[in-house]
Amino acid sequence: MDPVLFQHARDAIGFMPDDEGLALHAAGLEAAAAGPLLEIGTYCGKSAIYLGAAARARDSMLFTVDHHRGSEENQAGWVWHDERLVDPDTGLLDTLPCFRRTIASAGLDDVVVAVVGDSPTVARHWATPLGLVFIDGGHALDVALGDYQGWAPRVAARGRLVFHDVFEDPAEGGQAPFKVWERAVADGFTPESTTGSLRVLRR
Ligand code: SAH
Ligand code: MG
Numbered sequence: 001m002d003p004v005l006f007q008h009a010r011d012a013i014g015f016m017p018d019d020e021g022l023a024l025h026a027a028g029l030e031a032a033a034a035g036p037l038l039e040i041g042t043y044c045g046k047s048a049i050y051l052g053a054a055a056r057a058r059d060s061m062l063f064t065v066d067h068h069r070g071s072e073e074n075q076a077g078w079v080w081h082d083e084r085l086v087d088p089d090t091g092l093l094d095t096l097p098c099f100r101r102t103i104a105s106a107g108l109d110d111v112v113v114a115v116v117g118d119s120p121t122v123a124r125h126w127a128t129p130l131g132l133v134f135i136d137g138g139h140a141l142d143v144a145l146g147d148y149q150g151w152a153p154r155v156a157a158r159g160r161l162v163f164h165d166v167f168e169d170p171a172e173g174g175q176a177p178f179k180v181w182e183r184a185v186a187d188g189f190t191p192e193s194t195t196g197s198l199r200v201l202r203r
Contacts, residue, residue, distance in 0.1 A: 001025050005053040008106040013082070013098060014046025015136075016164075021050040023195035024134065024162060028054025028062075031132035031160040035060075038154075040119045040147050041136035042066035043074075043095050044085075045102035045112070047164075051134065052108040060131070065115045065122050068096040071138040123150030130154050136164040141176040148180045152187070161189050161201045173197070 001022060009021055016024070028037050028051045037051050042064040055062045070093035073080045087094040096116065103112050115122055119137050133151045137143060155161050163181050167173035181199055185191060189201035 001050070001053055002057070005049055005056075005106060005108075008102075009046060009049035009053075012046040012049060012102045012106075013044040013085075015043070015080075016047045016050065017196060020164070020196045020198040021047065023193065023198050023200070025050040025054050027160050027162055027193075027200045028132055029057060032058035032060040033131065034159040035129045035131035035156040037062045037132040037134070038130045038151070039064040039134040039136065040066070040151065041071075041134075041138075041164075042068070042099055042114060044098040045106075047134065047136060048099070048103060048112050049106050049108065051132070052103070052106070052112040055111045056108065060111070062112045063115050064112060065117065065119050066095070066099075066137070067118050068099070068116060069093050070095065071143070072140060073138075120146045120150045123147075123154070126151075126154055128154070129156035130159060131156055132160045132162060134162040134164070135177075135180070139165060139174050139176050141179060144176040144180045145183070148184060152184065152189075155203045157203060159203045160192070161203065163199045163201075165197050166194075166199045167197060 048064045051062045135147045166177045192200045192202045
């Protein structure tokens with residue numbers, strides 16, 4: 001990965017360890033031939049840099065979907081709440097300004113397009129086949145399953161489906177992404193690689 005973009009990704013606020021980010025980047029490079037890349041769960045744009053760098057290298061695009069109000073686990077009182085991301089006017093979480101700063105300072109404005117809205121709603125109106133779908137939105141079972149059901153049909157032939165935060169052992173983390181990953185395998189997606197909690201499957 002371009003070392004300057006890697007440094008931007010490492011410095012960005014968010015939830016993506018270096019090794020998993022590099023695996024995500026590699027999947028993006030492989031998948032870009034099949035179509036544009038799409039991410040569910042933008043947050044502040046950390047993973048979007050890994051995928052955006054792949055899009056840049058392959059002359060492709062990354063669309064990144066988020067309502068920017070945070071998941072349940074990002075709200076006040078939860079461990080993953082970050083006070084800096086609260087809009088003082090409304091008291092609501094708003095990660096869109098942070099995302100814009102992250103992507104602009106990485107110089108990726110021309111390859112990363114923010115889609116601001118509810119993931120299943122956007123999925124219902126999305127028709128373009130995708131080279132890669134990265135599912136990293138809400139981690140409640142109904143939310144993760146809704147993302148899978150909405151977006152998996154949009155993965156192009158020879159495209160990739162990628163899940164984050166997949167933990168087989170309940171002691172390591174929530175089980176919803178693992179349950180949805182199992183569902184994807186049962187539906188015929190082929191596991192291709194695992195790096196930490198990041199799992200890549202192929203159509
Ligand atoms: N990929 C990010 C982390 C994503 S955190 C990183 O690299 O750091 C999960 C994100 O999913 C949050 O920003 C939250 O707002 C978003 N999200 C949760 N449910 C959503 C939904 N139904 N539609 C759109 N975005 C959603
Ligand atoms: Mg995650």
